[in-house]
Amino acid sequence: MLNFTDRNSAKKLLRGDGWRIGFRSDVDLYKGLVGAESWAIELTESEFKDFCKLASQLAETMQVMASELSDGEKICCTLETEDICLEVNGYPHDFNLHFQLLTGRRSEGFWDEGAVPFLIEAIAHLLN
Template sequence: MERIVKSGEGWRMGWNPNAAKFKGLVGGDNWAIELTEAELNDFCRLLEQLAATMSQIASELMDEEKIACEAESDLLWLEVAGYPHAYSLHLIVNCDRQCEGSWPADAVPGLLQAVQVLKVF
């Protein structure tokens, strides 16, 4: 299996099954964080959970109402904030290194689509 790198407007995501420790990569236009396989699996799983939550709650909010939702594992923390149809994403990695990153609302749909296509987990 070869290295996979996907990118779009404001986001990057990668997978290298042959890497020794950091098999995953997430990033924006001007930054990137290498992730272990377990961290990348959690990132994908939690992002999909948050996206589903935002979709489910959409009918309960007024059009101009914003919301923030968060999800975490032992390895990382994610938060989405904004409108159910347009929200930003914030990531904090909690393991042996402290790093964080965020994506603007216009980058999240492409990143979410890449997560669903990559299907590392």
Template structure:
């Protein structure tokens, strides 16, 4: 199953031998193992919640930079609490990276939450 919207793509294929997940944008994609995909969905929720928590302590004109990581991947958010871009870097055993624009984040987060249902 592939879900996509403006600036993002998420996919899951449970019967794939190794790379069951897919994350990407309009011009890039990374295939992920099931463990990497679980980490991605968890870290995406974590970074979104952290940005929301930090925003309570910021002045309206202040930007935020936030990072979360696991042994397998790193996510970084940069921008304003209601308008930030997101970057992913795969750590092991493969390497890869990509970036989502601010307008894609809300739908990406929503899709990642429903991804666990199929």
């Protein structure tokens, strides 16, 4: 399930079972937010853009890998920038997502297999 805020608003927060993601253009430093049910972290605009870009690229990679792997074979893929590292682990159609913030705040988070498809869909909506 996705909850959308007004597209004309400076605040956009999307959430569902086990995930949430948002962006605020009306603040100076921490414009992005990623989280789950029991945790969240605010990200700078650069960190947030990197998070969205890497998560989308990893989801695409997992789709491509579906034709390369045998049934029941799992895969782990990692992408990173200077600010953030993301990793997916599991089957091409059913994988979790882990991130580590590599800047001074040194944070990390995790979404399970049930939340990831909706989080990836939400990223696509935020970027449009």
